[in-house]
Amino acid sequence: MASYTVTHQKARAFYDTYERKAELQNQTHYCPGCGHGIVSKLLAQAIDELGVQDRTVLISPVGCSVFGYYYFDVGNVQVAHGRAPAVATAVKRSRPESIVIGYQGDGDLAAIGTAEIIHAANRGEPITVIFVNNGIYGMTGGQMAPTTLLGRKTATSPLGRDAMNEGFPLHVCEMLNSLEAPVYIERVALGNNKQIMHAAKVVKRAVENQVKGLGFSFVEVLSPCPTIWKMQPVEAQRFVRDEMAAVFGLCNFRDRTKEAQARPARAASPALEDLPRLLDLGNGSGEDAVAACPPQELDLRIKVAGFGGQGVLMLGEVLAEAGLDAGYEVSWLPSYGPEMRSGTSNCHVRLANHAIDSPLVSRPNVLLALNEPSLRKFLPAVEEGGLVLYNGSEIPGDCVRSDLRMVALPFTQLADELGATKVGNIVMLGALLEATGILEQGRVVGALKRLVHPRFFELDLAALARGRGEFRESASDDYLWGV
Amino acid sequence: MAIIGKPDRGSVEMNAEECKGCGLCLEACPPKVLHLAEGLNRYGYHPAIYAGVGCTGCGICFFVCPEPGGIRVFRLDAVAAA
Missing domain, CATH: 3.40.920.10 (Pyruvate-ferredoxin oxidoreductase, PFOR, domain III)
Structure with missing residues (x-):
């Protein structure tokens, strides 16, 4: 009789059961075919493989992915809309040994949180940010996001997104790539098997960079939202592959991990007793x-x-x-x-x-x-x-x-x-x-x-x-x- | 597990209670050995099921599945294969 060994199963970084208010304690709250489930899985896998579960702090945003803390058996902080990079900065600086991972959607990161992500990246905070871009506000029912493709009809662009009226889709990777400090920036997609397997590698790299203390790592994941896009999951996957990836080019924008020196989580602060002298307050x-x-x-x-x-x-x-x-x-x-x-x-x-x-x-x-x-x-x-x-x-x-x-x-x-x-x-x-x-x-x-x-x-x-x-x-x- | 001849290189265990029937694994499966059940699970989805024959243990279905514990993949032990 042939014997078999398990090669792939639920990551240890997930809880066995999800103790949330809803009845579904074994399933996530994500819709069938949602890209978030896949990204979560890739991230949990990376955490497992790097052996950092006990020191990982996941920053849950506002949006569909808000419930990260129900699924990930790691440290969790749920933050105000768009502020994940700011809170991640604080966590990383106050607990430098922790692995801090910001997980944000496009309505969160690219709209209300644009300032936070740009400045965290510009400071080169040694954190990891996973940016799940599905080009829509999913949780709130399909409003146009900064990343919505031109021509797409949404609840707030019922005639289709028009560059004259709503501007062009925001390219976050390209924007961050204009900054000096980030160490690693890559855009991946969940459009087919190959893309998903590549995304798994990239997500792991982005976490690994932090384990090595290298600096700011950013991964944008083009992800399907079948429910709001009003598509079957397989069709949504095709849309990611053919339509989204045509607008948001898939590539590694920056990989300075070889040259980058491990940096401390925060700049050294002066000793408390030196402060009066440094600030010229009396003779101390x-x-x-x-x-x-x-x-x-x-x-x-x-x-x-x-x-x-x-x-x-x-x-x-x-x-x-x-x-x-x-x-x-x-x-x-x-x-x-x-x-x-x-x-x-x-x-x-x-x-x-x-x-x-x-x-x-x-x-x-x-x-x-x-x-x-x-x-x-x-x-x-x-x-x-x-x-x-x-x-x-x-x-x-x-x-x-x-x-x-x-x-x-x-x-x-x-x-x-x-x-x-x-x-x-x-x-x-x-x-x-x-x-x-x-x-x-x-x-x-x-x-x-x-x-x-x-x-x-x-x-x-x-x-x-x-x-x-x-x-x-x-x-x-x-x-x-x-x- | 193969009925005749050499055993399959792999096997897969679908968690019908966790499955939401999105069908991504069916699409992704290279040997196309997965399909949706005719019946419904307790949440009202047609869950993906494995026909029981032909799995190569490649693990692709595991990665495309949006549910953390939706699928377990097995691979034939080397000793047994020999």
């Missing part, structure tokens, strides 16, 4: 940390407002930076329109000796108004007993509130006298420091040094001093105080 000796315990009870809720270009955000940033340096809890929340200049601009700054609940300042106890509209807009919200500094020679009559300390100084003019209109904000900062005494001069100077261009540093110091001086003089004028 820890002395600052010792000095930085909150010097006093404080809960400053500052609103800085003006128009873009007046240095509103910068003023807030210097305050927050100096406060942080002094050991306070701080927050800085900018709020501005799309205009870099002349739009309204304001920022919320909080300095406190306790944890800050919200960076949003809706009830300020300090208002720094760099123009009249800002004063009018935010004055009503200022808390009783608060401080208002206004950039003008006097507070407009209808804006005077007797329950506040209000000081008007022509900060912009004072800055002009120093030779640069732009330091008006720092003059105002000087006045604020003088008025409140909240921060030591050294902390503010340190913050300025870090934040402003060295060219303006001296000017800013002069502005700070001018602000302090002007405030001292004005403070002696009684009429300005809580009228």
Whole structure:
């Protein structure tokens, strides 16, 4: 009696049964004749043969292939539509020893996820991406995809795809091949036995490249979607072979696996203790940390407002930076329109000796108004007993509130006298420091040094001093105080 | 397994419960020894079945089948073939 040995059977990388909600626990959810089943099988086979099942992480996308995690007995992450390359990057960088395989359809990779795949490829992330291209949105019922062939009727191109209206089919391999970093790019098809057997080799190569740590490997698989194409499976296979492959040329676009050096999953990062020195934050000796315990009870809720270009955000940033340096809890929340200049601009700054609940300042106890509209807009919200500094020679009559300390100084003019209109904000900062005494001069100077261009540093110091001086003089004028 | 003379070089086991009757294996099979059953499986598909004679054990059907465990392929042991 002849004896036989098994040569091909279900890959170990698949679960024995698929514990999914549906009744079919032995079958996949794919339609009869679907190319996804074949690609999954080729991939599972490759994982088996390379012996990497225990360290493989499969990134399941959105689309028909979303259920990869029901079938593959490997690590699985299901990600937002199109974002598989971004998540794959994160997984690979945080677990460099893992074999990370992105599996995406054309609606996922070539439409909503175009940016992610291009940039992951451009960074040369050492991951493997399997791109299953069936030229249609299958799961959602047959809408046109970027890869739909010209002339094809779909739910969203009912007259047939017209280049004038819907553009040309997107050639992803060719696009990625214009980038410097990828190591391996090939397009294969599932159009007949020969093509499928070749696809098996290529998929394995793409995973193997990662096992060797070589770099970004990409395989596009032209795949049938019989149900949505409204074809019999065998006819759909013919369509892949004759029609799709005629538009999307089957070839190896790039194979730099011989020259490529094994690369680490991520660039080396500096040691944590070196960071203060590298970022020029103090001397890194820890002395600052010792000095930085909150010097006093404080809960400053500052609103800085003006128009873009007046240095509103910068003023807030210097305050927050100096406060942080002094050991306070701080927050800085900018709020501005799309205009870099002349739009309204304001920022919320909080300095406190306790944890800050919200960076949003809706009830300020300090208002720094760099123009009249800002004063009018935010004055009503200022808390009783608060401080208002206004950039003008006097507070407009209808804006005077007797329950506040209000000081008007022509900060912009004072800055002009120093030779640069732009330091008006720092003059105002000087006045604020003088008025409140909240921060030591050294902390503010340190913050300025870090934040402003060295060219303006001296000017800013002069502005700070001018602000302090002007405030001292004005403070002696009684009429300005809580009228 | 061949009825007369030398045994077949291979054999194939079709999982009728997993099969969705797409027919890709019939098309792919070089010696054309697979066909669709007349009856239905419990999901309502005509599953692919092996006639029981003529398989070469090439394994093509395994690769074209979209179901992970739809087909198992066997090959005649060398000793037995000798």
